[in-house]
Amino acid sequence: MRKPMILVLLLAFLIAACGGGGAEPEATDATDATDATDASSPGEETLADFFGYSEEDPEAAEAEYREQESRIQESIRVCMAEAGFEYQPILPPEGSFGFVDEEFDEGEWVRTQGFGITTWYGNEDAVTEPERVDEWVDPNQEMLEAMSESESQAWYEALYGTEEEQMEDMVTEVDPETGEEYQVSYGYGAGCQGEAYEAEYGEQQATDDLWTELNPEMEAMYERVQADPRIVELDEEWSACMAEAGYEYESMSQMQETIYQDFQTRFDEIVGPNGGYADPFEGWSQEEIDAFFEEKTQEEIDAFFAEAEQASQENVDMEALGALQQEEIDLAVADFECRGDYYEVYQEVSEDYEAEFVEQNREILEQIREAQGG
Secondary structure, three states, rough: OOOOOOHHHHHHHHHHHOOOOOOOOOOEEEEEHHHHHOOOOOOOOHHHHOOOOOOHHHHHHHHHHHHHHHHHHHHHHHHHHHHHOOOOOOOOOOOOOOOOOOOOOOHHHHHHHHHOOOOOOOOOOHHHHHHHHHHHOOHHHHHHHHOHHHHHHHHHHHHHHHHHHHOOOEEEEEOOOOOOEEEEEOOOOOHHHHHHHHHHHOOOHHHHHHHHHHHHHHHHHHHHHHOOOOHHHHHHHHHHHHOOOOOOOOOHHHHHHHHHHHHHHHHHHHHHHHHHHHOOOOOHHHHHHHHHHHHOOOOOOHHHHHHHHHHHOOOOOHHHHHHHHHHHHHHHHHHHHOOOOHHHHHHHHHHHHHHHHHHHOHHHHHHHHHHOOO
16 A cells, blocks of 8 residues: 655655665765755745645644545445445544654664664564554454355455456566565455555556656755755764764765665574564465364464464574664664754755755646646
């Protein structure tokens, strides 16, 4: 499921601040530095302004996303009714879309989760916030439990499509590391659910193409932000602080470009590929899998998966894993303590360049805004 494009874009800016934009360019002389600083005048239109999205109002972002999901669920309900089935729209509880978390304490998070690359393993409950999942009750569950096996199968096929319809959307790919084949879907799915999501997001491809067209200009903008004297000074201060903590990085972007692959590679060496997960249904036929879910109680299903998870962890060197997780946490804590107001300043600097970007690319941005409904 795709998030609204403007949210993805704003997230991209944060990632760029963390180092997603390639090698760090430098202002080559005083003239370049002056040009970078004077990219635009304060108060000009940023991308958030242009698209009518306020970063200061996460509640509005959540409301927009809930409205979008409500439209999708209503489309599913109508489609199911036309197919002769009852369907109660499903919408998660307030606050579950992740835009608003007033209680989030970043300092506490990094001291327990680090960057979240390896620390989720063995700590899944804390990461997935099961209390929110518990609040989310499918309003169709009681009705489904009262159905016969054939009735529920017909209901699910109307919602998700038949097995044959689902397979039509699958493509076979090969894992470049293991050589193993796997199937994945890049479409919207089948049945009423697939139809509803395609109706909501089907025209998104046009805007995706337009954003792709803008990629070179956006990358150039990110490079100018990173080379701005204000950001260069921040990186120098951050780098010196990190060196005192025992870490040698020239800039925050350099650190962010390297740590994920490093920790992920070492994590895979300890727990195995796919996060150590082994498919508990390997070797089962589809009929056997369907029968399992139909015949077992929820308690038995939960116990089955818990046992499979425990079995997958039996051969993991937990001492080595613990050391790796602590290493990640230590680095994340040092970064957090050295960062200061880096992100706040980065946002201010990037908004200067965004204003210039908007002016230079206004025509294509207006096409994107129009395609997204204005």
